[in-house]
Amino acid sequence: MNFEKRFKNYALILLVFAVGLGFNACDDNNDKPKPGLSDINKFIYDNMNVLYYWNEEMPNIDYRKEGDSKEYFEKLLKKPDDRWSFITDNIKELEDYFAGIVKSPGYSIQLYYLEEGSNQVVAIVEFVYRDSPAEEAGLQRGDIIYKINGEVLNTKNYISLLSLESKTITLAQISQGELIELSPTVVVKDLEDLKQHPIVATSIIDNGGSKIAYLAYTSFIAGYDDELADVFRELKAEGVKELVLDLRYNSGGSVSSAHKLANMIVPASENGKPFINERYNSVLSELDATLKFNIEEETNLNLQRLYVLTTERTASASEMVIYGLAPYMEVIQIGATTHGKYYASVTWTDNNLEPEKRRHQWAIQPIIIKSENVDNSIDYSKGLAPDYELRDNNYNSDLGDEDEYFLAAAISLIKGETFEAISLKSAPGEGFSNPLRGFREKIDPLHGTMWVENSIP
Numbered sequence: 001m002n003f004e005k006r007f008k009n010y011a012l013i014l015l016v017f018a019v020g021l022g023f024n025a026c027d028d029n030n031d032k033p034k035p036g037l038s039d040i041n042k043f044i045y046d047n048m049n050v051l052y053y054w055n056e057e058m059p060n061i062d063y064r065k066e067g068d069s070k071e072y073f074e075k076l077l078k079k080p081d082d083r084w085s086f087i088t089d090n091i092k093e094l095e096d097y098f099a100g101i102v103k104s105p106g107y108s109i110q111l112y113y114l115e116e117g118s119n120q121v122v123a124i125v126e127f128v129y130r131d132s133p134a135e136e137a138g139l140q141r142g143d144i145i146y147k148i149n150g151e152v153l154n155t156k157n158y159i160s161l162l163s164l165e166s167k168t169i170t171l172a173q174i175s176q177g178e179l180i181e182l183s184p185t186v187v188v189k190d191l192e193d194l195k196q197h198p199i200v201a202t203s204i205i206d207n208g209g210s211k212i213a214y215l216a217y218t219s220f221i222a223g224y225d226d227e228l229a230d231v232f233r234e235l236k237a238e239g240v241k242e243l244v245l246d247l248r249y250n251s252g253g254s255v256s257s258a259h260k261l262a263n264m265i266v267p268a269s270e271n272g273k274p275f276i277n278e279r280y281n282s283v284l285s286e287l288d289a290t291l292k293f294n295i296e297e298e299t300n301l302n303l304q305r306l307y308v309l310t311t312e313r314t315a316s317a318s319e320m321v322i323y324g325l326a327p328y329m330e331v332i333q334i335g336a337t338t339h340g341k342y343y344a345s346v347t348w349t350d351n352n353l354e355p356e357k358r359r360h361q362w363a364i365q366p367i368i369i370k371s372e373n374v375d376n377s378i379d380y381s382k383g384l385a386p387d388y389e390l391r392d393n394n395y396n397s398d399l400g401d402e403d404e405y406f407l408a409a410a411i412s413l414i415k416g417e418t419f420e421a422i423s424l425k426s427a428p429g430e431g432f433s434n435p436l437r438g439f440r441e442k443i444d445p446l447h448g449t450m451w452v453e454n455s456i457p
Contacts, residue, residue, distance in 0.1 A: 040069045073364065085366045091358070102196060107127070110392075112124065112393075112433070119154045126249060141398050146181060159439075201399035213240040229299050242414050243306055250313070263300065274374045275291045310384070340384070342372075344367065393433065394432075
């Protein structure tokens with residue numbers, strides 16, 4: 001349901017609409033001056049006081065005396081609890097990003113130090129988006145990017161090289177601990193409006209007559225809900241009995257999409273029961289609501305257990321699927337502890353109801369909701385710990401291949417093998433070590449932005 005429409009059900013409508021429309025709510029005169037710094041600061045102040053989950057704990061700062069709107073916004077946030085609220089002066093870029101439309105070559109990479117103590121790094125391709133320049137160039141999971149435009153990647157140049165719109169990539173392979181340069185080089189150009197399709201891999205594995213489904217899903221984008229439902233229709237038609245849900249590279253997105261995914265997984269007997277409880281601040285407490293399971297028979301797999309693959313990047317809507325389903329079915333988590341984000345945000349502009357009348361391109365993305373599962377069994381100070389810990393540093397096969405490191409572990413568990421036996425198969429010497437932390441935020445400041453839709457998060 002649209003965020004603004006939902007407010008129509010409550011007496012708070014006048015207050016929230018007045019704040020949401022901002023200082024130009026009644027201004028249809030396009031000849032009036034554009035908003036200045038003080039106007040932007042007032043827009044921040046007014047909206048944060050109503051919407052922000054921790055509004056009662058914000059410091060008392062005179063917005064009229066603040067000379068930088070972004071710095072002012074940051075001063076209002078509750079640290080260290082709030083690691084996620086942010087502000088932008090480019091609402092179009094943000095809305096495109098949340099819709100999965102970005103300027104990109106179309107690959108996801110992980111950087112590693114070549115060896116301990118060295119500043120040389122390599123970029124490993126985790127996966128490639130469909131219909132992207134990277135796919136057209138033939139890049140695939142496990143490719144090692146060694147040079148860009150002839151320069152060896154290192155900690156000083158990787159940001160500038162990976163940010164180039166056109167790249168001549170030199171790949172390499174590792175043999176006996178040494179990098180061996182491969183030829184020919186690969187040319188990849190950024191696509192201005194690449195649509196990052198979040199369903200990056202699906203497969204069905206026959207387990208002695210019982211079918212195991214695999215789905216790699218990289219972002220909860222509402223525009224792909226119908227395609228996600230189509231996947232589950234096919235899985236149900238195939239009679240799958242187990243599902244391995246790969247959320248290793250999924251840092252969140254639309255709560256409505258997460259809700260729909262959960263509806264397609266949960267046991268059918270749980271229809272109508274609470275999935276997530278949404279808690280607002282005291283000003284907006286009348287908006288507190290419960291998202292209930294709303295199952296459609298044709299897409300519901302009616303599973304009794306779920307295998308989920310996770311990393312530190314698994315966050316927000318991804319975590320919601322895990323802890324929202326856990327009270328109703330067995331959820332087996334394989335990988336690393338998740339990010340630990342159990343709060344929802346919303347995109348708020350000076351005029352959410354009539355975007356064409358916006359007077360400026362600023363928007364805030366404040367945390368507004370605390371999300372609880374049915375028994376509120378969440379430790380809000382940390383992420384969700386795995387049942388079986390694996391490091392995502394082995395790129396031995398494409399996503400969906402039954403011998404891919406993580407999927408193979410899940411299949412082995414489904415078959416009843418012990419985890420110790422599974423670990424012995426993992427060939428730990430073949431995995432990469434020493435990952436470079438924090439590079440995504442430097443290359444892509446919006447990476448990991450969660451609860452990205454304007455539908456109620």
